[in-house]
Amino acid sequence: MIEVHNLSKRYGEKLAVDDVSFTVQPGIVTGFLGPNGAGKSTTMRMIAGLDRPTSGEVIVNGQDYRASKAPMAELGVLLEAKAVHTGRSARNHLLALAYTNGVSADRVDDVIDMVGLHDVAAKRAGGFSLGMGQRLGVASALLGRPRTVVLDEPANGLDPEGVMWMREMLKDLAAQGHTVFVSSHLMSEMAQTATRLVVIGRGRLIADTTVAGFVALAGGHTVIVRTSEPARLSALLAGPDITLTPEGSDALIVDGLTTHQIGTAAGAAGIPLFELANQHTSLEEAFMEMTHDAVEYHATADVAVAS
Ligand SMILES: Nc1ncnc2c1ncn2[C@@H]1O[C@H](COP(=O)(O)OP(=O)(O)OP(=O)(O)O)[C@@H](O)[C@H]1O
Ligand SMILES: [Mg+2]
Structure with a gap:
């Protein structure tokens, strides 16, 4: 020990x-x-x-x-x-x-x-x-x-x-x-x-x-939901402690709701869903999330390659 x-x-x-x-x-x-x-x-x-x-x-x-x-x-x-x-x-x-x-x-x-x-x-x-x-x-x-x-x-x-x-x-x-x-x-x-x-x-x-x-601690998991009506679905799901992040033209990443809650709400509003799945946070993602403010040596995006 x-x-x-x-x-x-x-x-x-x-x-x-x-x-x-x-x-x-x-x-x-x-x-x-x-x-x-x-x-x-x-x-x-x-x-x-x-x-x-x-x-x-x-x-x-x-x-x-x-x-x-x-x-x-x-x-x-x-x-x-x-x-x-x-x-x-x-x-x-x-x-x-x-x-x-x-x-x-x-x-x-x-x-x-x-x-x-x-x-x-x-x-x-x-x-x-x-x-x-x-x-x-x-x-x-x-x-x-x-x-x-x-x-x-x-x-x-x-x-x-x-x-x-x-x-x-x-x-x-x-x-x-x-x-x-x-x-x-x-x-x-x-x-x-x-x-x-x-x-x-x-x-x-x-x-x-x-x-x-x-x-x-880092958020656990999010849900990906794919639909023909992302804007309507987004307005429907919005609420306190819920994060909605658009992904491409037809998907949302939802943090704060279960697949069950999303599916029920979309069904009641007649919004078609093409995909509804849990996305588990990897340890790597959790590490990035939890240590971001503590990173001292951020890489810069520009890399000069000597010619
Ligand atoms: N002998 C030393 N003299 C002065 N500063 C030191 C010395 N050893 C470590 N440090 C400083 O203490 C801090 C912690 O260093 P440490 O090597 O413990 O980090 P680390 O978590 O092992 O990092 P890495 O993932 O890069 O191995 C750094 O800012 C480092 O520059
Ligand atoms: Mg070390």
């Missing part, structure tokens, strides 16, 4: 993390979402004890994890992808880590197999591709059989097979009772992997809820 209490981190003028509190429970995968620069990596570094909070505190598995006798058995971390600058082979890199942490050599071979690096374990880790480096990072994080794992964008650089493997591995770890806290920008992946979400923007907590709860 990870307990984050009123955590803040200031870098000079910049308040990177601003009074954030949440709890990450064991037995499920918890996703950590937020736009670029939201403070995810900073929060994860503070959880890992690699960065000192300006204020607030983090408790991992009920204690200050650095004070633990076997820190590798408490917390496994994979922080933002950076190349392992080592002339050592992947296996020797892990063996050295195992040796200094009282972990057996058998476990090294287990994690090498788990992350699919068997064929390249004897190769120099410094020459690994981004995805192979990520796999090695995951192997390092899992080496001590940690009760809690914190992974910062672990799917970064993985091929589709690797992304699928990561998803299954995270779910397996959670099913075995581990606490799994994972950041990602891959929304469809998070929707399939995580049960709960912690969402931050500009250093502040935006939501701490289930995936379904987050989507519901």
Whole structure:
């Protein structure tokens, strides 16, 4: 379990993390979402004890994890992808880590197999591709059989097979009772992997809820209705807390009414309908909706291509 209490981190003028509190429970995968620069990596570094909070505190598995006798058995971390600058082979890199942490050599071979690096374990880790480096990072994080794992964008650089493997591995770890806290920008992946979400923007907590709860917070679902008389239907359905957005020449997106209510009203008024269907908000749409005001680095529409 990870307990984050009123955590803040200031870098000079910049308040990177601003009074954030949440709890990450064991037995499920918890996703950590937020736009670029939201403070995810900073929060994860503070959880890992690699960065000192300006204020607030983090408790991992009920204690200050650095004070633990076997820190590798408490917390496994994979922080933002950076190349392992080592002339050592992947296996020797892990063996050295195992040796200094009282972990057996058998476990090294287990994690090498788990992350699919068997064929390249004897190769120099410094020459690994981004995805192979990520796999090695995951192997390092899992080496001590940690009760809690914190992974910062672990799917970064993985091929589709690797992304699928990561998803299954995270779910397996959670099913075995581990606490799994994972950041990602891959929304469809998070929707399939995580049960709960912690969402931050500009250093502040935006939501701490289930995936379904987050989507519901962002509006949940809308209805698309296609008709030969969009203007009449629009006038008929208008009301407080109801949003009607025209879509093309013959459709409306309705927020605030059910398909049943729309169908009944249209039928009573003799307005023909060609289509009437629920549109579920995707996690990606919910994320955009909920974090829009917290996005610091908006892309501009114009892209200059050097000739
Ligand atoms: N060591 C540092 N010194 C100064 N500012 C920092 C430092 N680390 C992070 N920041 C700033 O803190 C803010 C949060 O950064 P952080 O890396 O935690 O964001 P993030 O949510 O991980 O973003 P991304 O999705 O891009 O990885 C940013 O504005 C960043 O520039
Ligand atoms: Mg980051």
